Amino acid sequence: MNNVVSLPLPATAARPATPPRLALLGTGNVGGAFVARCDALRAAGVPLPAFAWLSNSRALDPCSDHIPERALERLRAAPARQGPWSPWVEAEALRRGDILVDASASDLVAGWHGEWLARGIHVVTANKLGNGADLLRAQAIVRAQRDGGARYGDSATVGAGLPLLRSIRELVAGGDRIHAVEGVLSGSLGWLFNHYDGERPFSDFVREARDAGYTEPDPRIDLSGEDVRRKLLILARAAGLSLHPDDVRVESLVPEALARADAVAVDGLLPSLDVPLRERRRQAERDGARLRFVGRFEADAAGGIVADVGLRALPADHALCGGSGTDNRVAISSDRYREQPLVVQGPGAGAEVTAAALLDDVIRIARLPQESRAPSSSKPSGA
Ligand SMILES: NC(=O)C1=CN([C@@H]2O[C@H](COP(=O)(O)OP(=O)(O)OC[C@H]3O[C@@H](n4cnc5c(N)ncnc54)[C@H](O)[C@@H]3O)[C@@H](O)[C@H]2O)C=CC1
Numbered sequence: 001m002n003n004v005v006s007l008p009l010p011a012t013a014a015r016p017a018t019p020p021r022l023a024l025l026g027t028g029n030v031g032g033a034f035v036a037r038c039d040a041l042r043a044a045g046v047p048l049p050a051f052a053w054l055s056n057s058r059a060l061d062p063c064s065d066h067i068p069e070r071a072l073e074r075l076r077a078a079p080a081r082q083g084p085w086s087p088w089v090e091a092e093a094l095r096r097g098d099i100l101v102d103a104s105a106s107d108l109v110a111g112w113h114g115e116w117l118a119r120g121i122h123v124v125t126a127n128k129l130g131n132g133a134d135l136l137r138a139q140a141i142v143r144a145q146r147d148g149g150a151r152y153g154d155s156a157t158v159g160a161g162l163p164l165l166r167s168i169r170e171l172v173a174g175g176d177r178i179h180a181v182e183g184v185l186s187g188s189l190g191w192l193f194n195h196y197d198g199e200r201p202f203s204d205f206v207r208e209a210r211d212a213g214y215t216e217p218d219p220r221i222d223l224s225g226e227d228v229r230r231k232l233l234i235l236a237r238a239a240g241l242s243l244h245p246d247d248v249r250v251e252s253l254v255p256e257a258l259a260r261a262d263a264v265a266v267d268g269l270l271p272s273l274d275v276p277l278r279e280r281r282r283q284a285e286r287d288g289a290r291l292r293f294v295g296r297f298e299a300d301a302a303g304g305i306v307a308d309v310g311l312r313a314l315p316a317d318h319a320l321c322g323g324s325g326t327d328n329r330v331a332i333s334s335d336r337y338r339e340q341p342l343v344v345q346g347p348g349a350g351a352e353v354t355a356a357a358l359l360d361d362v363i364r365i366a367r368l369p370q371e372s373r374a375p376s377s378s379k380p381s382g383a
């Protein structure tokens with residue numbers, strides 16, 4: 001089996017002649033919280049790179065007045081565009097050593113991560129479609145870090161910054177083999193099954209989770225298990241496993257008509273979830289069980305991997321039934337943690353925690369001495 005994270009490492013480093021600048025793609029829940037947190041940290045005296053520009057799917061703003069909050073307002077008020085747009089292509093080119101933050105959910109943008117890294121531009125991302133989609137793209141991102149000498153900060157992509165990816169990478173760097181990862185990896189589905197009472201319609205709770213900013217822009221990405229599949233792929237690849245999307249068996253909660261619907265029709269079709277979920281909950285209650293949406297992979301020493309994602313009815317005292325709110329709760333088993341897994345628990349969704357994880361990665365990269373902003377030998381991916 002090919003190891004996604006074991007490529008040879010760069011001797012060269014990103015050596016910007018001028019201080020690094022920030023560029024932000026995405027001005028939605030997470031992008032907005034990122035700008036607010038930058039402002040708060042700057043006001044508290046934390047030195048941060050200046051914004052070169054901010055953009056969303058409609059416009060790009062060069063932030064000439066150096067007030068990112070105002071740029072955010074202008075971008076949010078910009079008129080809608082027809083068709084896909086790549087604002088950064090028309091923008092003043094980013095320089096080697098600059099830091100690009102991807103707070104979009106765009107596959108088009110994620111397809112550029114490798115290209116930017118290869119040009120020596122650091123990429124910090126909440127968008128899971130870089131490392132959590134096609135295996136070739138994930139491998140290209142690792143190669144591009146080596147070729148461009150730039151860092152890939154992906155802490156926000158799993159557990160909204162909980163020390164999950166970091167822990168797996170450190171265990172692997174310390175010589176451990178990861179045997180299994182199992183847990184509640186979706187903050188929105190965690191929240192839904194912590195709150196769903198079987199009385200009010202499930203669709204009402206989905207709308208609440210969406211309005212609170214816990215779901216993906218399209219909540220079907222969560223409800224179909226796709227978001228958990230992406231996170232599982234990211235974790236497995238951090239563990240050195242070359243997992244393909246199709247290797248993960250996914251049980252979707254989304255009925256056929258809702259899955260096929262245009263984005264504008266989604267809200268009206270959410271009630272199609274209500275009856276099946278009420279039945280699942282009633283059955284679980286009769287069995288003295290709790291519903292939890294769980295993702296899992298298990299790897300044997302010979303390279304075989306089993307990976308699945310779906311709704312499970314678990315005994316109420318099961319380890320994965322702990323937690324509340326948007327908590328993720330994830331057990332990592334490895335050579336070192338063989339009898340008792342390492343368990344990580346905490347909020348796994350929400351704009352503020354996600355923005356904090358993005359900014360942590362930005363700060364880590366910006367604080368590195370210029371000549372060592374390239375990946376270190378123990379951490380080829382992730383900041
Ligand atoms: N909400 C959460 O708790 C978490 C979210 N994430 C990830 O953060 C990302 C953003 O999520 P939200 O802020 O909730 O979404 P959102 O829908 O509120 O915002 C997405 C933004 O991306 C922009 N965008 C789309 N295509 C673009 C393009 N081609 N160029 C530039 N900008 C583009 C949109 O205009 C919008 O401003 C997603 O990838 C999500 O998976 C990750 C961890 C937690």
Ligand SMILES: N[C@@H](CC=O)C(=O)O
Binds near residue numbers: 157158160185222348
């Ligand atoms: N939609 C995601 C947000 C974080 O990744 C989730 O529900 O976990």
